[in-house]
Amino acid sequence: xxxxxxxxxxxxxxxxxxxxxxxxxxxxxxxxxxxxxxxxxxxxxxxxxxxxxxxxxxxxxxxxxxxxxxxxxxxxxxxxxxxxxxxxxxxxxxxxxxxxxxxxxxxxxxxxxxxxxxxxxxxxxxxxxxxxxxxxxxxxxxxxxxxxxxxxxxxxxxxxxxxxxxxxxxxxxxxxxxxxxxxxxxxxxxxxxxxxxxxxxxxxxxxxxxxxxxxxxxxxxxxxxxxxxxxxxxxxxxxxxxxxxxxxxxxxxxxxxxxxxxxxxxxxxxxxxxxxxxxxxxxxxxxxxxxxxxxxxxxxxxxxxxxxxxxxxxxxxxxxxxxxxxxxxxxxxxxxxx
Amino acid sequence: xxxxxxxxxxxxxxxxxxxxxxxxxxxxxxxxxxxxxxxxxxxxxxxxxxxxxxxxxxxxxxxxxxxxxxxxxxxxxxxxxxxxxxxxxxxxxxxxxxxxxxxxxxxxxxxxxxxxxxxxxxxxxxxxxxxxxxxxxxxxxxxxxxxxxxxxxxxxxxxxxxxxxxxxxxxxxxxxxxxxxxxxxxxxxxxxxxxxxxxxxxxxxxxxxxxxxxxxxxxxxxxxxxxxxxxxxxxxxxxxxxxxxxxxxxxxxxxxxxxxxxxxxxxxxxxxxxxxxxxxxxxxxxxxxxxxxxxxxxxxxxxxxxxxxxxxxxxxxxxxxxxxxxxxxxxx
Numbered sequence: 001x002x003x004x005x006x007x008x009x010x011x012x013x014x015x016x017x018x019x020x021x022x023x024x025x026x027x028x029x030x031x032x033x034x035x036x037x038x039x040x041x042x043x044x045x046x047x048x049x050x051x052x053x054x055x056x057x058x059x060x061x062x063x064x065x066x067x068x069x070x071x072x073x074x075x076x077x078x079x080x081x082x083x084x085x086x087x088x089x090x091x092x093x094x095x096x097x098x099x100x101x102x103x104x105x106x107x108x109x110x111x112x113x114x115x116x117x118x119x120x121x122x123x124x125x126x127x128x129x130x131x132x133x134x135x136x137x138x139x140x141x142x143x144x145x146x147x148x149x150x151x152x153x154x155x156x157x158x159x160x161x162x163x164x165x166x167x168x169x170x171x172x173x174x175x176x177x178x179x180x181x182x183x184x185x186x187x188x189x190x191x192x193x194x195x196x197x198x199x200x201x202x203x204x205x206x207x208x209x210x211x212x213x214x215x216x217x218x219x220x221x222x223x224x225x226x227x228x229x230x231x232x233x234x235x236x237x238x239x240x241x242x243x244x245x246x247x248x249x250x251x252x253x254x255x256x257x258x259x260x261x262x263x264x265x266x267x268x269x270x271x272x273x274x275x276x277x278x279x280x281x282x283x284x285x286x287x288x289x290x291x292x293x294x295x296x297x298x299x300x301x302x303x304x305x306x307x308x309x310x311x312x313x314x315x316x317x318x319x320x321x322x323x324x325x326x327x328x329x330x331x332x333x334x335x336x337x338x
Numbered sequence: 339x340x341x342x343x344x345x346x347x348x349x350x351x352x353x354x355x356x357x358x359x360x361x362x363x364x365x366x367x368x369x370x371x372x373x374x375x376x377x378x379x380x381x382x383x384x385x386x387x388x389x390x391x392x393x394x395x396x397x398x399x400x401x402x403x404x405x406x407x408x409x410x411x412x413x414x415x416x417x418x419x420x421x422x423x424x425x426x427x428x429x430x431x432x433x434x435x436x437x438x439x440x441x442x443x444x445x446x447x448x449x450x451x452x453x454x455x456x457x458x459x460x461x462x463x464x465x466x467x468x469x470x471x472x473x474x475x476x477x478x479x480x481x482x483x484x485x486x487x488x489x490x491x492x493x494x495x496x497x498x499x500x501x502x503x504x505x506x507x508x509x510x511x512x513x514x515x516x517x518x519x520x521x522x523x524x525x526x527x528x529x530x531x532x533x534x535x536x537x538x539x540x541x542x543x544x545x546x547x548x549x550x551x552x553x554x555x556x557x558x559x560x561x562x563x564x565x566x567x568x569x570x571x572x573x574x575x576x577x578x579x580x581x582x583x584x585x586x587x588x589x590x591x592x593x594x595x596x597x598x599x600x601x602x603x604x605x606x607x608x609x610x611x612x613x614x615x616x617x618x619x620x621x622x623x624x625x626x627x628x629x630x631x632x633x634x635x636x637x638x639x640x641x642x643x644x645x646x647x648x649x650x651x652x653x654x655x656x657x658x659x660x661x662x663x664x665x666x667x668x669x670x
Contacts, residue, residue, distance in 0.1 A: 172555025177506035224506030273583035
């Protein structure tokens with residue numbers, strides 16, 4: 001069966017950052033416009049700004065919102081979210097945050113209506129989002145709330161063929177150990193498995209990282225491996241899942257480098273992020289794991305230090321696009337089947 | 339000319355002695371080192387693997403002997419070790435080898451100690467060895483209360499402030515005093531042993547995003563930053579506290595000589611992910627230079643000729659370089 005071509009919504013992210021430039025570069029990468037039907041969502045002047053920053057051409061063929069679900073090739077849904085004079089390159093602005101959120105909302109609406117199969121966004125600026133009324137810990141929580149989604153969801157970090165999920169995320173290190181529960185670990189394993197399947201990996205191997213140095217060295221430096229991790233891994237394995245661990249976290253990523261595992265379930269933020277950013281700072285992708293629609297973005301930020309200078313590396317955006325296409329294809333096929 | 343390096347036997351049933359032979363094969367007289375172990379057993383082992391050993395009676399014979407075989411200073415094993423088997427009877431031999439190596443550095447007959455991996459359980463069972471590990475025992479022999487662990491590879495040097503403790507205990511173990519002692523020892527070692535005239539240190543935060551202004555932990559604001567400020571005002575070149583996840587990619591690493599990390603895996607994840615084969619462990623704060631390969635006894639693969647000698651070779655080279663740097667520094 002040939003895979004259906006998915007339709008993807010792309011929004012520029014914060015207009016003050018490198019997002020518009022990156023999307024202009026993405027659209028000019030070989031194969032991108034053939035891999036999916038693409039709907040650009042955003043103000044004409046932002047796309048023009050990106051094209052000019054990247055010194056490339058971006059073709060804007062306007063369509064009406066009602067026609068998005070029938071569009072093919074590269075098309076553009078016009079928005080009016082920010083006045084051109086309010087775009088301040090490399091600055092945190094309320095207007096930039098507002099523009100980001102309004103484009104995101106529109107993309108999510110279209111995805112929920114089934115008019116697009118996935119959403120790619122350029123980097124947001126968290127301070128700008130917050131000033132514009134994000135009213136959430138981060139954009140992932142914002143999207144879940146906007147979609148009225150109450151299930152488990154969490155940011156997933158991706159590098160090439162490796163995904164990482166986390167049992168704990170943006171909390172102080174002192175609070176990590178007490179937040180490690182069997183339930184939490186099982187959820188993070190499940191999220192990794194579900195997301196890998198959505199990306200087309202049908203029987204993924206998932207490695208669980210230990211919490212303590214040397215995986216606790218038989219309980220000498222911490223008992224969480226013995227008391228929590230080993231039992232939950234065994235119980236998940238009994239459900240025919242290909243899960244292993246707890247592995248000492250200083251060598252678990254070597255398994256990933258050797259291609260032996262598809263995902264690493266980490267216990268805390270830096271455990272996975274140190275390794276992922278070290279192995280591919282320019283290629284990391286973030287997926288909004290657990291949400292009912294596929295959403296991906298490059299892992300890096302708005303990079304105000306190089307915004308407008310045509311220095312932004314499109315690598316991570318391209319990786320995000322490619323992963324999103326795979327997820328969106330499966331999402332589309334699943335919807336067609338239901 | 340600097341004195342040779344003393345290499346301890348470690349646990350004779352592990353991979354240590356076989357990789358010692360291969361390290362000699364690689365280094366020979368380019369980097370003189372001698373092994374303190376049972377000569378008769380080493381001769382047997384060398385014959386099996388097609389290497390050579392030469393018995394020496396004092397370290398100053400090392401250089402000449404190393405041309406034809408691994409120089410071995412006889413230190414008898416109580417019983418002939420079987421590979422991969424625990425021999426508590428040999429615990430006293432393993433400890434004697436360490437004691438002698440340290441003695442040779444005190445007398446100036448050795449320029450550094452490089453230790454092969456030990457099995458703590460064997461030492462405990464056979465000799466009542468009460469130290470948690472090599473490092474604590476060496477600190478005892480060196481007459482110091484504490485020491486610091488640096489791990490290094492060609493790509494990166496890291497020093498964890500807390501080491502072998504549960505993650506739940508890390509935050510309460512971090513104190514300004516410990517941070518200052520660790521940074522000061524690292525700064526001193528970089529100047530004296532690593533030839534770095536003006537060391538640049540990068541210090542990791544404890545929390546994700548280095549706490550993000552207190553949103554995810556206050557340790558950076560309340561403890562780490564004020565402590566670093568104090569050290570900065572004393573003239574040290576320190577950046578941080580930095581978000582740990584963006585400190586270790588290639589461009590970031592160019593900006594510092596050593597990363598100071600708050601806990602074991604914060605230091606070890608980047609080091610081992612960058613270079614698993616050539617990691618070296620060195621102990622700072624001892625009165626003598628000490629390095630070791632960054633792996634254990636590996637009983638499971640011992641005797642099969644497949645153990646990787648690269649970490650030991652790197653540890654010996656590192657010890658040799660540190661000894662040269664220290665001699666040059668102390669001569670000034």
